[in-house]
Amino acid sequence: MAPIFDAIQAAFGAxxxxxxxxxxxxxxxxxxSHGVLVLALEPDGLYATVQRLRDDFxxxxxxxxxxxxxxxxxxxxxxxxxxxxxSHKVRxxxxxRVPEAEPIVDSLIGLYGAAGYQERECHDMYGIVFxxxxxxxxxxxxxxxxxxxxxxxxxxxxEQPLVPYRPPQSALVR
Amino acid sequence: MxxxxxxxxxxxxxxxxxxxxxxDDTVVVNIGPSHPATHGTVQVxxxxxxxxxxxxxxxxxxxxxxxxxxxxxxxxxxxIPYVDRLNYCSxxxxxxxxxxxxxxxxxxxxxxxxxxxxTLLAEYSRLADHLxxxxxxxxxxxxxxAFLYLVTVRDQMYEHLAALTGARxxxxxxxxxxxxxxxxxxxxxxxxxxxxxxxDYVARVHGLVxxxxxxxxxxxxxxxxxxxxxxxxxxxxxxxxSTGAPRDxxxxxxxxxxxxxxxxxxxxLYGDNYDRYYxxxxxxxxxxxxxxxxxxxxxxxxxxxxDRRCVFxxxxxxxxxxxxxxxxxxxxMEGPVVPAGDIYVAHEGANGELGFYIVSTGxxxxxxxxxxxxxxxxxxxxxxxxxxGQLADIVTTFGSVNMIGGECDR
Numbered sequence: 001m002a003p004i005f006d007a008i009q010a011a012f013g014a015x016x017x018x019x020x021x022x023x024x025x026x027x028x029x030x031x032x033s034h035g036v037l038v039l040a041l042e043p044d045g046l047y048a049t050v051q052r053l054r055d056d057f058x059x060x061x062x063x064x065x066x067x068x069x070x071x072x073x074x075x076x077x078x079x080x081x082x083x084x085x086x087s088h089k090v091r092x093x094x095x096x097r098v099p100e101a102e103p104i105v106d107s108l109i110g111l112y113g114a115a116g117y118q119e120r121e122c123h124d125m126y127g128i129v130f131x132x133x134x135x136x137x138x139x140x141x142x143x144x145x146x147x148x149x150x151x152x153x154x155x156x157x158x159e160q161p162l163v164p165y166r167p168p169q170s171a172l173v174r
Numbered sequence: 175m176x177x178x179x180x181x182x183x184x185x186x187x188x189x190x191x192x193x194x195x196x197x198d199d200t201v202v203v204n205i206g207p208s209h210p211a212t213h214g215t216v217q218v219x220x221x222x223x224x225x226x227x228x229x230x231x232x233x234x235x236x237x238x239x240x241x242x243x244x245x246x247x248x249x250x251x252x253x254i255p256y257v258d259r260l261n262y263c264s265x266x267x268x269x270x271x272x273x274x275x276x277x278x279x280x281x282x283x284x285x286x287x288x289x290x291x292x293t294l295l296a297e298y299s300r301l302a303d304h305l306x307x308x309x310x311x312x313x314x315x316x317x318x319x320a321f322l323y324l325v326t327v328r329d330q331m332y333e334h335l336a337a338l339t340g341a342r343x344x345x346x347x348x349x350x351x352x353x354x355x356x357x358x359x360x361x362x363x364x365x366x367x368x369x370x371x372x373x374d375y376v377a378r379v380h381g382l383v384x385x386x387x388x389x390x391x392x393x394x395x396x397x398x399x400x401x402x403x404x405x406x407x408x409x410x411x412x413x414x415x416s417t418g419a420p421r422d423x424x425x426x427x428x429x430x431x432x433x434x435x436x437x438x439x440x441x442x443l444y445g446d447n448y449d450r451y452y453x454x455x456x457x458x459x460x461x462x463x464x465x466x467x468x469x470x471x472x473x474x475x476x477x478x479x480x481d482r483r484c485v486f487x488x489x490x491x492x493x494x495x496x497x498x499x500x501x502x503x504x505x506x507m508e509g510p511v512v513p514a515g516d517i518y519v520a521h522e523g524a525n526g527e528l529g530f531y532i533v534s535t536g537x538x539x540x541x542x543x544x545x546x547x548x549x550x551x552x553x554x555x556x557x558x559x560x561x562x563g564q565l566a567d568i569v570t571t572f573g574s575v576n577m578i579g580g581e582c583d584r
Contacts, residue, residue, distance in 0.1 A: 034278055034517045035427075060405050064518075064546040068533055080531065082518055082546070086405065086419070089426040093518060114408025117554025125242070135192060140235040140583055143190065149243055156240075156247055 004088045005037045008057055012039070012049075030095075036082075037092045043079075046096055047106040050083070054111055059083040059092060062112035065119060067126040069152045076100040079128055081108075098128065107132035125150035191219040192231050200228060205568065207236045213310055214579035216553065218560070218568060225565045230557045234550070237583035245543035249509025250276055250350060250484075253543065258344040260545060260581035263306045264299035264524040266292075266335075268581075269348030274429065275519035275530040276350050279512050280483065287475045288352050293431040294468040295347070296521070297461040298365075301372070302331045303524035303576075304412075304454040304461075311451065311573035312383065315392055320382050323375045330368050337361065350510060351485045352478035362469055369462050376458065384452075393448035397559040397571030400445060407555025411526025411548055413575065416453045417445030423522035434471070435464050450574040484510035509538025518546075525549055525576055549575075549582035 012027040027049055030038040041049055053059040063082040070076055075097035084091045098105060107130035108115040119130040120139040127148040130136065138145060142162060147154050195202055206217040215236035221228040241260070245253050257272045258265040270292045277284060284292075309324035332342045338361060339345040339354065347354045383389045399409070401417040414421050420439040424432040440456035442449025478485050482501055491498035514536035520529035526548030533542040552575050559571050 033515070034519075036518055061410070062408055063520075063527065064529060064531065064544070066531060066542075066544040068516075068542050080516075082529070082531070086421055086426075091518065091520075112408070113406045113558075114551055114554055117551065118408075121550070137190070137192070138235070139233070140238040142235070149240060152246075154243075156243055 002088060002090045004057060004085065004090055005032060008037060008039075008053070008092070011052075011056070033093075035091070037090070038095065039092060040095045043096045043098055043105045046094070047108065047111075050081070050094065050108055050111055053083060053092065058085040058087050061086050062108065062114040062118075063091070065108075065115065065122050067122055067128050067150075069126065069150065071152045074099065077103050077126060077128060079105050079122070103127055104129045104131055106130070109133050124148070127151070193221060193229065195221060196228070197223075199223065207233075213573070214577055214582070216572075216577060216579070216582070218572075220560070220565070220568070222565060227560055227563050227565055227568065230560045230568075232553050232556055232560075234553050234577075234579075234582050237579040239584070241545070241584040242543055245540055247539070249538045250512055250540060251505070251509060253540070254348055254350075255344065255346045257545075258346055260547060260584065261303070261523060261525065261528070261549070261578045262343055262580050263578060264296075264303035265343065265345050266295045266299040266347060267303075267521060267523050267528065269345065270296055270430070271519060271521035271523070271528050272530055273348040273350050274521065275517055275532050276484075276510075276512060278519055279515055279517045279532065279534060280350075280481075280510075281513075282351055282479055282481055282484070284352060285476050285479060286473045287356075288477045290431050290468055290472050291353060291357070291477070292348070293435075294465055294472070296430065297464050297468070298331065298335070300524045301458050301461045301465075302328050302335075304458045305331075307524075307573070307576040308379075308451060308454050310576075311447075311570065312379075314569050314573050315389065317383060317389070320379045323378055327368070327372050327375045330371060334361075334364055334368055337364075349478070349485075351481055352476075356477050362472075365465070365469070369465065372458075372462065376455065380455070390448065392567075392570055393451060394446060395444065396447045396563060396567050397450075397574060398444055398446045399559050403558060404445065404555075407558055408551040409526065409555055410551075411523065412450055412453045412457065413445075413526065413552065415439065416442035416449035418442060423520060423527060427520075429521060431468065431471075435467050437464050447570055447574045511536065511538055512540075520546065523548055525552070525578065525581075528581075545581070545584060547581040547584060549577045549579075550584070553577060553582055 009029045028040045030040055061084040063084050065081050068078040077098050079096050081094040082091055107119055119133050120136055122128050123136045124138050124141045125148055145160060191202060200221050200223045202221050204219055207215040217233040219231040241256060257268040260268045305324045305328040309321045313321035336342045338357060339347040399417060401419045404414045404417050418441050420441050422439040425439055437460045440453050442453050486505055487498035487501050492502045512534040514534055516533040518529055518531045520527045528548060529546030531544040532540055535541045556575055560568055
């Protein structure tokens with residue numbers, strides 16, 4: 001295991017016998033899965049944790065944000081981030097859960113420019129609201145699209161054509 | 175036979191730009207989504223002061239076809255043709271990255287021959303992808319001869335890959351646990367002929383453009399981006415390397431057989447269009463160098479692992495014994511059972527870090543497949559290269575980013 005992972009685990013207090021260091025929101029280290037350190041945290045602590053990972057541990061490359069829909073669970077959406085430390089050549093995965101009624105997490109646009117576009121995509125697909133992102137216009141969908149297609153309750157066959165279908169017409173009767 | 179005009183109200187532009195003209199003497203223009211210079215469907219809304227670009231709003235999504243939604247409705251095997259259509263210039267890299275992710279989640283180690291073959295074919299795909307990108311970029315500057323040289327050799331590669339996989343562009347050649355088939359007789363002999371042709375044609379292109387005054391004037395110090403800014407905006411692959419950062423997943427986190435190969439990571443000086451052109455040209459040479467090593471190292475042996483969870487049984491057995499018939503039936507109808515869990519696997523795609531984040535609930539159908547596609551991330555940061563430049567330079571800079579609609583819009 002990469003030494004940087006030990007340092008993160010120690011810093012975020014997963015193995016602290018006397019509990020969390022003061023002022024740090026709870027972060028749970030779920031261990032290393034397939035070479036990626038997995039951290040689970042509350043939405044409130046997201047921005048501060050990522051800022052610390054970026055500034056103290058060199059996680060300078062924002063790879064990815066997406067969500068996983070777990071219908072029926074009280075905290076329905078799991079927002080998943082992947083970050084990379086280019087100097088240490090390791091990745092970390094952050095997971096945070098939000099309820100369907102209030103799917104809000106803080107935007108990371110203040111830390112990484114790359115977060116802007118990807119948060120737009122996640123907003124399109126799952127309806128996660130990234131508080132602080134000034135531009136959540138649709139990016140892969142179009143303006144006026146109703147619903148969030150990657151939610152499990154969005155039917156796969158549903159169509160919302162921008163241009164109404166023309167009735168079938170024979171090429172001979174023109 | 176009267177052609178009656180169907181008059182319909184015009185469809186409004188679905189994109190509202192984030193800005194209006196900031197001064198009286200500037201104008202906001204719309205470029206694309208269907209424009210010869212965007213090769214693909216992407217829309218650039220630019221505020222212009224004369225011919226100078228003040229700011230841009232890049233909008234993609236016109237090729238969105240619900241890839242990730244579709245994945246959640248098919249078995250792990252049936253996705254392989256879909257992942258081909260992400261980056262259709264180097265479909266095999268997508269194939270292998272996806273298969274690698276599923277295999278790692280299942281705990282499968284592929285056979286040595288497959289490992290080397292996948293590495294070889296991934297480099298072959300990278301070669302074809304870079305050839306396409308450089309050729310398109312040169313053509314947009316009017317260099318038709320260089321374009322035709324590069325596309326000639328690329329077409330030989332497509333035909334050669336068709337001899338291996340049966341398709342020119344969308345190969346569907348990877349399998350969970352191996353490959354669709356072994357290489358046919360004489361394939362490596364022909365490969366060496368094509369690599370020689372590649373060297374011949376690329377030498378001519380080097381001679382035509384490298385020291386060409388027109389080319390340098392259009393490319394040098396145009397679309398510049400610094401390393402810190404490139405990382406901030408999520409750039410990876412040749413664009414990040416063109417800024418001077420030797421970041422390459424093949425070296426940083428070696429996968430497949432890359433740990434055993436000798437190769438260099440070419441980097442640029444200024445992070446401009448010329449560097450992106452040259453980094454791609456040098457990377458192609460490194461790919462050829464790696465492929466020659468791989469041909470020499472290529473071991474014999476099976477290409478599929480012996481694992482009944484994902485590999486189809488021999489057809490003769492399916493017809494003669496009930497266990498294999500059931501095995502075959504369950505693999506087709508229910509799909510291979512992938513243990514519950516999630517994994518992020520990234521390969522060095524031709525454009526940058528191609529990552530697959532897959533979530534399984536222990537069924538034959540994925541719970542979620544998410545693609546970290548380099549082109550989409552690059553579209554989020556490309557305005558940093560376009561702003562402040564000339565209107566005509568949007569074309570060349572955009573060409574050097576190599577946006578592939580299939581993987582950008584998914």
